[in-house]
Amino acid sequence: MNHSPSVIEFRKVTKRFGDVVAVADNDLAVKAGEFLSILGPSGCGKTTSLRMMAGFEQPSSGEVFIRGENVTGVPAYRRPVNMVFQHYALFPHLSVADNVSYGLRQRNPKPARAEIDRAVDEALAMVRLEGYGKRRSYELSGGQQQRVALARALINRPAVLLLDEPLAALDRKLRRDMQIELQNLQRDVGITFLLVTHDQEEALSMSDRVCVMREGRIVQTGSPRELYDQPVNRYVADFVGKTNFFSGPTGAEVLSIRPEQIEIAANVNALPEGLMARLPVKVLNRIFLGEHTEYVVASDKLGEFMVMAPRKSEREAGVYDIGDMIAAGWRAEAERILPNT
Amino acid sequence: MLRAYAICVYIFLYLPITMIVFFSFNAGKYAMAWEGFSVFWYGKAFSNPLIMGALRTSVIIALSTAILSAIIGTLTALGLERLKGWLRITFDALIYIAIMVPGIVIGISTLIAFVSVFDLVNPSLAGLGIKLQMGTWAVIAAHVLFNIAVVALLVRARLQGMDRSLVDASEDLYATPLGTFRQVVLPLLAPSILAGFLLAFTFSFEDFIIAYFVSGPDTTLPIYIFSSIRRGVTPEINAVGSVVLLTSFVLLIIAQAVLRRGEKTARAS
Numbered sequence: 001m002n003h004s005p006s007v008i009e010f011r012k013v014t015k016r017f018g019d020v021v022a023v024a025d026n027d028l029a030v031k032a033g034e035f036l037s038i039l040g041p042s043g044c045g046k047t048t049s050l051r052m053m054a055g056f057e058q059p060s061s062g063e064v065f066i067r068g069e070n071v072t073g074v075p076a077y078r079r080p081v082n083m084v085f086q087h088y089a090l091f092p093h094l095s096v097a098d099n100v101s102y103g104l105r106q107r108n109p110k111p112a113r114a115e116i117d118r119a120v121d122e123a124l125a126m127v128r129l130e131g132y133g134k135r136r137s138y139e140l141s142g143g144q145q146q147r148v149a150l151a152r153a154l155i156n157r158p159a160v161l162l163l164d165e166p167l168a169a170l171d172r173k174l175r176r177d178m179q180i181e182l183q184n185l186q187r188d189v190g191i192t193f194l195l196v197t198h199d200q201e202e203a204l205s206m207s208d209r210v211c212v213m214r215e216g217r218i219v220q221t222g223s224p225r226e227l228y229d230q231p232v233n234r235y236v237a238d239f240v241g242k243t244n245f246f247s248g249p250t251g252a253e254v255l256s257i258r259p260e261q262i263e264i265a266a267n268v269n270a271l272p273e274g275l276m277a278r279l280p281v282k283v284l285n286r287i288f289l290g291e292h293t294e295y296v297v298a299s300d301k302l303g304e305f306m307v308m309a310p311r312k313s314e315r316e317a318g319v320y321d322i323g324d325m326i327a328a329g330w331r332a333e334a335e336r337i338l339p340n341t
Numbered sequence: 342m343l344r345a346y347a348i349c350v351y352i353f354l355y356l357p358i359t360m361i362v363f364f365s366f367n368a369g370k371y372a373m374a375w376e377g378f379s380v381f382w383y384g385k386a387f388s389n390p391l392i393m394g395a396l397r398t399s400v401i402i403a404l405s406t407a408i409l410s411a412i413i414g415t416l417t418a419l420g421l422e423r424l425k426g427w428l429r430i431t432f433d434a435l436i437y438i439a440i441m442v443p444g445i446v447i448g449i450s451t452l453i454a455f456v457s458v459f460d461l462v463n464p465s466l467a468g469l470g471i472k473l474q475m476g477t478w479a480v481i482a483a484h485v486l487f488n489i490a491v492v493a494l495l496v497r498a499r500l501q502g503m504d505r506s507l508v509d510a511s512e513d514l515y516a517t518p519l520g521t522f523r524q525v526v527l528p529l530l531a532p533s534i535l536a537g538f539l540l541a542f543t544f545s546f547e548d549f550i551i552a553y554f555v556s557g558p559d560t561t562l563p564i565y566i567f568s569s570i571r572r573g574v575t576p577e578i579n580a581v582g583s584v585v586l587l588t589s590f591v592l593l594i595i596a597q598a599v600l601r602r603g604e605k606t607a608r609a610s
């Protein structure tokens with residue numbers, strides 16, 4: 001066993017289902033203690049990747065390493081990782097406590113009753129469900145079931161906790177709360193979290209690093225800031241945050257400018273100093289988003305694009321109406337030339 | 342109008358049954374002439390060694406049938422779950438056909454099959470002093486044949502409604518495939534297996550047609566009733582009939598309740 005810093009690693013992993021290539025030749029190394037998200041649209045191979053780490057699927061080619069040990073071909077029940085399923089997969093015939101202790105009870109030799117009880121109480125306390133042990137899982141709300149699923153996995157102190165779209169089934173408000181709770185939990189227990197999601201906001205807000213996938217391939221892995229500020233291509237820029245694309249000098253490249261980096265003012269002269277581009281534009285649409293207002297504007301030269309104006313400038317300069325002729329501009333560093341892929 | 346019609350249908354369906362139960366409490370000695378309430382005939386039936394012997398045979402047959410059908414039927418359903426493509430379609434169809442085959446066909450065909458087998462093996466077994474013949478075991482075999490299909494169908498339905506990720510979750514939590522079967526799959530299938538067990542018991546307990554063909558010298562309760570009716574209906578037979586009726590009725594209700602409860606936990610998951 002070598003002491004590689006990765007807790008879990010893909011080496012040239014490919015998974016085919018018949019003619020479908022679900023995961024194509026991926027290399028991925030998850031560092032100990034980090035919160036990594038795999039982000040990508042539906043069908044890009046996120047769940048398949050996770051299932052190969054858990055051991056439910058075996059790669060068609062390539063190798064999987066856990067804590068430096070080659071586990072390719074090792075079944076799920078002999079891998080030191082645990083998973084939180086999208087619909088929680090709590091056992092309906094068992095109480096909450098028996099669900100949570102399930103992993104401990106499979107150990108050989110089985111821990112003593114008192115030891116199991118103490119661990120269950122601890123795990124339930126960790127997810128703020130003290131006293132819920134005797135309930136049945138279907139008597140709990142969605143958010144509570146989610147926390148039982150977390151306790152059931154974390155009680156085993158896995159090398160990595162795998163989470164497959166764990167928040168997708170929750171409503172918006174609860175999802176936001178659970179995002180924060182998951183982050184805190186990860187920090188408290190110090191266990192590596194690997195979360196799969198197609199929600200870019202979720203991935204960016206929670207993770208130390210994000211791995212963007214497309215059609216079975218990893219396109220870019222990096223911190224949320226890196227992905228946002230230095231996307232490797234048009235696909236990542238488009239997927240991570242909102243952006244405007246303008247066709248580049250050649251068809252192989254595009255110019256990307258983030259909407260919040262564009263300044264607007266009542267006219268060209270009212271724009272701040274030091275901008276490289278200054279254009280007259282017409283307001284086509286306006287969407288009030290609370291702390292921001294999103295404008296769609298059009299210029300003769302560049303066509304339509306999006307501008308995100310913070311609330312502060314509205315109060316200073318007033319709100320523009322649809323049809324108004326105003327001005328837009330941006331600094332040189334706002335422009336980013338990206339491969340058009 | 343429709344209501345009156347429905348009431349007529351129910352009367353038509355249940356009047357004979359009600360009559361049997363009603364006259365089983367008749368104090369008089371003739372089946373159809375009411376002479377006052379009494380449980381005399383029940384006492385008489387339960388002290389009749391012929392009836393008690395037949396009851397014992399029937400219970401042994403029904404219990405064995407139910408146990409064997411529950412086990413084999415469940416294994417069949419689990420096996421079918423793994424099949425794919427035309428093989429699965431074929432075996433599915435065979436199960437449905439097994440359920441639809443009329444009792445008389447099962448009776449005749451098992452009779453012929455057993456007779457052929459006995460003719461074939463008895464000469465070689467003669468040396469050991471063993472002679473296979475019709476009887477209790479033949480009835481059990483024929484009943485199991487049919488009831489495997491019933492149990493398999495119930496368990497199949499439950500398996501298909503089961504969330505696959507529960508099995509994944511169990512293996513993810515370090516349970517071996519056998520451990521997962523014991524701790525997750527079996528408990529979730531239990532209601533449908535129990536319901537199948539009860540249905541098989543009921544079917545076997547009240548079956549006359551199949552038993553008539555293959556019971557040989559042994560007498561089951563329905564066969565006893567049939568043969569004594571030829572000597573005229575007595576309140577004693579009514580009493581026996583009422584007991585059979587009550588047993589079947591109670592078992593069917595329990596089976597229904599068990600299935601319902603099973604579906605409730607399944608939906609909750």
Ligand SMILES: Nc1ncnc2c1ncn2[C@@H]1O[C@H](COP(=O)(O)OP(=O)(O)OP(=O)(O)O)[C@@H](O)[C@H]1O
Nearest residue numbers: 017020021022041042043044045046047048049198
């Ligand atoms: N068991 C399977 N048999 C055949 N094809 C499969 C199987 N599992 C996944 N696939 C295919 O592999 C591809 C990737 O699927 P996967 O479930 O990994 O996507 P995903 O990124 O998790 O999508 P989603 O966001 O919708 O959950 C899809 O085209 C899917 O149809």
Ligand SMILES: [Mg+2]
Nearest residue numbers: 046047048164
């Ligand atoms: Mg998925």
